[in-house]
Amino acid sequence: MSYSVSEINGVTLVSIGYKRATADIAKEFKTLLFDLIDNKNVQKMLIDMKEVEFADSSFLGAIVSGLKKITAVKGDIKILGLQPPVRAMFELTRLYKVFEIFDNRDDALKSF
Amino acid sequence: MKAMILAAGVGSRLMPLTLTIPKPMLPVANKPALEHIVNLCKRNGIQKIKMNLHYLPEAVDKYFRGGEDFGVEISYSIEKNLLGTAGGIKRIQSFFDETFIVLSGDGFTNIDFADMLRFHKENNSKATIAVKPFEDTSKFGVVVTDENKAIKSFQEKPKKEDALSNLVNLGIYIFEPEILDLVPAKEVYDFGYNLFPDLLEKNIPFYAYETDAYWSDIGSLEEYWKVNLDIASGAVKDYADYDKEVAKKIYVNTSSKIDKTVVERSTPPILIGKNAEISKGVDLRGPVVIGDEVFIEENAIIENSVILKNTYIGKGVEVKKSVVSQNYHMSVANNFGTFIDDDAVLKSHFIIPFKTKFNQFLIRSTDRTVAFFALLFLSPIFLLVAILIKLDSKGPVFYKSKRLKSPAIEKKGSKWYVYFKEKPINYYVFRTMYIDADKRVKELKNKYDGGPFVKIENDPRVTKIGNKLRKTSIDELPLFWNVLKGHMSLVGVWALPIYEAQHLLDKGMKGEDTEEGMDLTDVAQLRFKGRPGLAGFWQARGRSNLTAEERALHDSVQSVMENISEDDTDYLGEYAEFKSYRGYLKMLFETFKSVVRREGAI
Numbered sequence: 001m002s003y004s005v006s007e008i009n010g011v012t013l014v015s016i017g018y019k020r021a022t023a024d025i026a027k028e029f030k031t032l033l034f035d036l037i038d039n040k041n042v043q044k045m046l047i048d049m050k051e052v053e054f055a056d057s058s059f060l061g062a063i064v065s066g067l068k069k070i071t072a073v074k075g076d077i078k079i080l081g082l083q084p085p086v087r088a089m090f091e092l093t094r095l096y097k098v099f100e101i102f103d104n105r106d107d108a109l110k111s112f
Numbered sequence: 113m114k115a116m117i118l119a120a121g122v123g124s125r126l127m128p129l130t131l132t133i134p135k136p137m138l139p140v141a142n143k144p145a146l147e148h149i150v151n152l153c154k155r156n157g158i159q160k161i162k163m164n165l166h167y168l169p170e171a172v173d174k175y176f177r178g179g180e181d182f183g184v185e186i187s188y189s190i191e192k193n194l195l196g197t198a199g200g201i202k203r204i205q206s207f208f209d210e211t212f213i214v215l216s217g218d219g220f221t222n223i224d225f226a227d228m229l230r231f232h233k234e235n236n237s238k239a240t241i242a243v244k245p246f247e248d249t250s251k252f253g254v255v256v257t258d259e260n261k262a263i264k265s266f267q268e269k270p271k272k273e274d275a276l277s278n279l280v281n282l283g284i285y286i287f288e289p290e291i292l293d294l295v296p297a298k299e300v301y302d303f304g305y306n307l308f309p310d311l312l313e314k315n316i317p318f319y320a321y322e323t324d325a326y327w328s329d330i331g332s333l334e335e336y337w338k339v340n341l342d343i344a345s346g347a348v349k350d351y352a353d354y355d356k357e358v359a360k361k362i363y364v365n366t367s368s369k370i371d372k373t374v375v376e377r378s379t380p381p382i383l384i385g386k387n388a389e390i391s392k393g394v395d396l397r398g399p400v401v402i403g404d405e406v407f408i409e410e411n412a413i414i415e416n417s418v419i420l421k422n423t424y425i426g427k428g429v430e431v432k433k434s435v436v437s438q439n440y441h442m443s444v445a446n447n448f449g450t451f452i453d454d455d456a457v458l459k460s461h462f463i464i465p466f467k468t469k470f471n472q473f474l475i476r477s478t479d480r481t482v483a484f485f486a487l488l489f490l491s492p493i494f495l496l497v498a499i500l501i502k503l504d505s506k507g508p509v510f511y512k513s514k515r516l517k518s519p520a521i522e523k524k525g526s527k528w529y530v531y532f533k534e535k536p537i538n539y540y541v542f543r544t545m546y547i548d549a550d551k552r553v554k555e556l557k558n559k560y561d562g563g564p565f566v567k568i569e570n571d572p573r574v575t576k577i578g579n580k581l582r583k584t585s586i587d588e589l590p591l592f593w594n595v596l597k598g599h600m601s602l603v604g605v606w607a608l609p610i611y612e613a614q615h616l617l618d619k620g621m622k623g624e625d626t627e628e629g630m631d632l633t634d635v636a637q638l639r640f641k642g643r644p645g646l647a648g649f650w651q652a653r654g655r656s657n658l659t660a661e662e663r664a665l666h667d668s669v670q671s672v673m674e675n676i677s678e679d680d681t682d683y684l685g686e687y688a689e690f691k692s693y694r695g696y697l698k699m700l701f702e703t704f705k706s707v708v709r710r711e712g713a714i
Contacts, residue, residue, distance in 0.1 A: 054686045057649050057669035061662030064632070068661055085684050087124065092672045093665075094634045 003032060011112050012036060015048040026058035033066035043075030044112045048105075050081030060095065067098065076100075080108045113229060113286075114210060115158045116201055117149055119217030120166035120191055125332050129420075129435065131680065134168040136217030137175065138330065139420055141343040142385040142403050144175060145330055146217050150182050153215075156225035162207050163217070164189045164200040199301035201292065208289045214303075216283040216329075220339050222348055223284060223325040232286045235261075237319040239291055239311055242284035244323055248272060252280040253304060255320045263318045266308060279320060282327050291316075337435050340418045341399040344381045361398070364388075385421065474693045479602050482700075483595035490589055497542055497586060504577040507547035510590060512538040515607040515644075537599050539607065542587040544578025585707065591646055603699045604645015604674075605667045613640070636664040642671030647703035 004015045014032070018025055036042040047063065049055070067077045078100045082090060090096045102108035123135030130138070136146040146163075153161055161184055165172055169190050179186030189204045201208065211232070213225055223242060232240040241263065243255050254267040256277045267276060285303065294310055295301050311318045326348040330336045342348055346361070358364045361380035368388040378396035385404035390396070393411040400414050403421035408414065413430045423436055498509040514536040574582065581587035594600050600607060608616065616636055642648075649666035650658055658666070673690040681688035689695045 057666040058662070060669060061658070061665035064661045064665055065659050068659070085687060088680075088684060089669070089672070089687060092676075093638060093668050097634050098632065 003029070005032075005036070009109055011044045011046050011109050012040075012042045013046050013048060015050075016052055019051060019053045021049075021052045021055040021059040023056060023058035026056075026062040029059065030062040030065055033062065034069060037066065037069050037073065037075070041073075043070065043073060045070060045075065045077045046080055046102075046105075046108050046112075047077060048080045049086060050083070052086055053083055055086050055089065060089070060093070064095075064098070076112070078102060078108055078111065080105055113158055113225070114160045114162070114208060114212040115153045116208070116212055116214045117146065117153075117161060117163045117217050118197060118200065118214065118283075119146060119163045119172060120194060120200065121218055122167040123218070123331075126330070126336060129333070129336070130167075131683065132168075134165075134171055135330070137168075137171050138336065139403060140220055140330065140336075140339055141383055141401055142421075145220060146172065146176070147182070148220065149215055149217065150176065150179070150184060150186070152222065153225075154182065154184050158213070158225070159184055160207075161186045162189060162204060163187075164191055164204075166191045166194055194300070195298075196300040196302040196306075198295045198303050198307045199299055202295040202297055202301065205289075205292045208287075208292060211286060211288055214283075214285040214287065218330050219283055219327060220330055220348075221282065221284065221325055221327040223282070223323055223327065225286075228284075228286060228321045228323070231321045232319070235317065235319050237286075237317045238288045239308075239316065240286040240319045240321050242282045242323055243279035243320045244282055244325070244327055245278045246280040247278070249275045249278060249280060255279045255281050257320045261320050261322065263308075263312065263320050265312070266304070268304075279322065282323075286321075333435060337418055337433075340401045341416065344383045344399040344401050346381065365404075471691070471693045471696075475601060475603075475696050476598070478693075478696070478700075479595050480598070482602060483592040486589075486592045487596065490592070493586075494590070497581065500577050501543055501575075505546055505575045507543055509543060510540050511543040511545070512540060513609055515539050515609055537594070539599070540590040540593050542578075542581055542590060544575060544581050544587050545573045546575060588646070595646060599644070601643050601645040603647055603696050603703070605639050605642035605648050605670055606646075607644035632661060632664055635668050638671050639664070639667035640671070642667065642674050647699070649699075 002017050004017065006013050006015075014036070016029070021029070033045075036045065045066075063077065063079075070077055079090070080102050082101060087101070090099070090101060100108075100111065102111070117136075119134070119136040121135045123130035123138075126135055126138065137144045139145075140148060150161065161179065163172065163176075163186065165188055169188070173188060176182065176186050187207075189200065191200055191203070194200070195203060197214075201214070211229070213228075215221075228240065228242055231237075241255055246252060249267075250269055250271050252269065254270055254275055254277050255263055256265045256267065257263050257279065265276070266281075267274075270276070281304075291307075291311075294314075295307060301307065308318075326342070328335055328339045328342070330339055358370070359375050359380070362375060362378065362382045362384075364370050364382075364384040365386045365388070367386045368384050368390075370384065370388075370390040371392040371394070373392055374390050374394045374396065378394075379398045381398045382396050382400045382402070384390070384402045385406070387404055388402055388406045388408075390402070390408045391410045391412075394408050395411075395413045395415075396402075397413065397415035399416065401418045402408070402414070403419055403423065405422045406419050406425070407423075408419075408425045409427040409429075411428045412425050413432075414425070415430075415432045417431045417434045417436065419425070419431070419436045425431065425436075501507075501509050578587070591600070595602055616639075649670045650663045670690075673687055676684055676688045676691055681691070690699070
C-alpha cells in the first residue's frame with residue numbers, strides 16, 4: 001500500500017493506496033505533492049481517493065497545502081472518488097468550495 | 113401521453129439534507145419536489161406516471177403509493193444498479209406504448225406540456241427537448257438548432273464566449289415510443305451522452321421546443337434555497353396554492369397559529385405550512401418559507417431562510433440566509449442567542465440526547481478535576497516563573513488576553529463580523545512581552561501577512577524569559593485557571609484574541625498583500641463553531657511544522673467533528689468517535705504525549 005503517480009493526457013494522477021489517510025502519512029504525502037509541483041512542474045493534478053475510508057485533518061491539511069502551492073503556479077488540484085464519510089467531511093468542512101470533486105475519472109480528466 | 117419521472121438521484125451535493133430524504137422528496141415550498149411534478153402532470157392531463165427510484169425508494173413509495181391521493185396512476189421501477197437516463201426507461205419499455213414525456217424529479221418547473229406536445233406533433237418530431245434561453249450557459253448543456261428549431265448539435269457547459277447558442281437543455285423530453293428501440297437493453301445508456309448523438313447521426317426528426325416557463329434545478333443547496341424563496345416571492349405562476357392570505361403576501365395554513373403582532377411587523381413574502389406555531393415578538397424577514405409543524409419561540413429572527421418541517425427554534429435564535437433541515441431542535445445554547453450564519457445547513461434530528469449530555473458532563477468534570485490538580489501541583493513552578501518574570505522586565509506577572517468564549521459571527525456583504533453580544537472573557541497567561549506590546553501590535557500588523565496564525569520569529573516585543581516560556585508553552589499554563597472556571601475545555605479549538613478572529617474572518621487565509629490564490633475563508637470560519645479549548649488537533653500533532661492552512665484545517669475539522677449529530681455517528685464512523693468521552697480522553701493523552709516529547713527535545 002502506498003501512492004502511485006501516473007500521467008494521463010497531461011494530467012498527473014496521484015492515487016492514494018491507504019485506507020486510513022492520517023497524520024502518520026500526511027507528512028510524506030505533502031512531501032510527494034511538493035516534489036511533484038516544485039521539481040516535476042506539475043500543474044494539473046488529480047488526487048484519487050477511492051481507497052480512502054478515513055482522512056484526518058492532517059491529511060486534508062496536506063492536500064490544502066498542496067493546492068496552495070499549485071495555485072501559486074496557476075495550476076489546480078482536483079479530487080476523485082470520495083467514499084461517503086470522506087465526502088461528507090469535504091461537505092461539512094466546506095472544502096467542496098475549494099476543490100472540484102469528481103466521481104468519474106474521465107469527467108475529471110476532461111475538466112482540466 | 114404518459115410520463116416518466118426520473119427520480120433515482122442520490123443528491124450528494126445536497127448533503128446533509130439528503131442523508132435521510134432522497135432528493136426528489138425534499139420539500140419545495142412545503143411540498144416534496146416530486147409532488148409538484150406529479151401535480152403538473154395532472155394539470156396537463158397526464159394519467160399514467162412511471163418513476164424510477166434508486167436511493168431511499170421506500171420514502172417515495174410510502175408518500176405517493178399508487179397515486180390514488182393525487183388523482184393519477186403511479187407505478188415504480190426500482191433500479192438497484194443505475195442504468196443511466198435512457199437505460200432506466202428501456203428496462204420498462206412495455207409501459208411506453210404511446211407518446212411520452214420524460215421529466216427530472218429534481219428539476220422544478222411550470223412548463224406547459226400541452227403546448228410542447230402540440231409543437232412535437234406539428235413538426236412530426238420523434239424526440240423533442242424543452243429548451244430555455246439562459247444568459248450564462250457555462251453550467252448547462254446547450255442545444256444548437258437551425259431556424260426551424262431542428263437540433264443540429266450539442267455543447268456541454270460551454271463558456272459564454274464559446275457557446276454557439278443560448279438555449280439550455282432543461283432535461284424535459286417528449287419521445288415517440290419507437291425511440292426506445294435505439295436504446296440497447298441492460299446497459300448503462302444516457303440520453304445526453306449516447307442517445308442524442310445517435311439520433312443526430314441517423315437523421316431522425318429531433319426538435320427543440322423553446323419555452324419561457326420557470327425552471328430551476330434543485331441540485332445544489334443554493335439552488336434549493338433559491339427555488340423555495342422564488343416560489344414564496346410569487347416568481348413561479350400557479351404555485352402559491354396556500355390556504356389563507358392573512359396579510360399581503362403572507363400565506364398561513366389555517367391549521368397554524370401565528371401571533372398577530374408577528375404578522376404586523378414581518379416583511380413579506382412568507383409561506384407557513386401546516387400546524388406551525390409562531391410566538392410573539394418573532395421577526396420574519398421575507399422571503400421566508402416555514403414548513404409544517406415548525407415551532408418558533410419568542411423574539412427569534414428568521415431572514416431569507418427555509419425552515420423544513422418539525423423543527424423547533426428557541427427564544428432569540430437568529431437564522432439568516434440558511435436552510436434548516438427537518439426535525440431540528442435549535443434552542444438557546446447560551447444567554448445571548450444562537451446565531452446561524454450564511455450557508456448553514458443544519459442536519460436532521462438534532463435533539464441533544466442524554467448520551468451527549470452525559471458525555472458533556474463527564475468532559476466538564478474531567479476538565480475541572482484535571483485543571484484543579486494541575487494548578488495545585490504547578491503552583492511551585494508558577495511561583496518560580498513569577499519571580500523570573502519580575503526580575504526580567506517591568507510589569508505584571510500575568511497578561512490578560514480578551515477573547516470571546518464562542519464568538520457569534522455574521523456576514524454583511526462580503527465581510528464577516530464578530531458579534532459582540534457577549535462579554536469578552538479574560539484569559540490569563542504569563543506575560544511574555546514588554547508592557548507596551550499591545551500598543552505596538554498595530555504597527556506590527558503588517559507582519560501578520562500569512563494570516564493570524566503565523567507566529568512572528570524573533571518578535572522584538574517578546575522578553576528574554578518570555579521567549580523561553582513561549583517555546584516550552586509554560587506561558588499558557590495559567591489557562592488552567594480558565595479551564596477551572598469553565599471558560600474553556602482542556603480539549604478544543606484555540607480561542608483567538610478578538611483582533612485575530614476579526615482578521616481571520618475578514619481575510620480568510622489570505623495575507624494582507626496577496627489577494628490572489630485560494631480562499632479558505634469559508635473553511636476557516638468554521639472554527640468558531642467549536643468548543644474553545646486548551647489543546648486541539650494541531651497542538652497535538654506537531655504544531656510548529658504546520659503551514660497556516662494546515663492549522664486552519666485542523667481547527668475546522670475539529671469543530672466539525674465536535675458537532676457531528678448523533679444521527680450521523682454510524683454513518684460517519686471514525687469521524688464521530690472524537691465527539692465521545694473516549695475521544696476526548698484519547699485527545700488529552702495525545703496532547704500530553706506531544707508536550708512531553710517536546711519538552712524532552714529541548
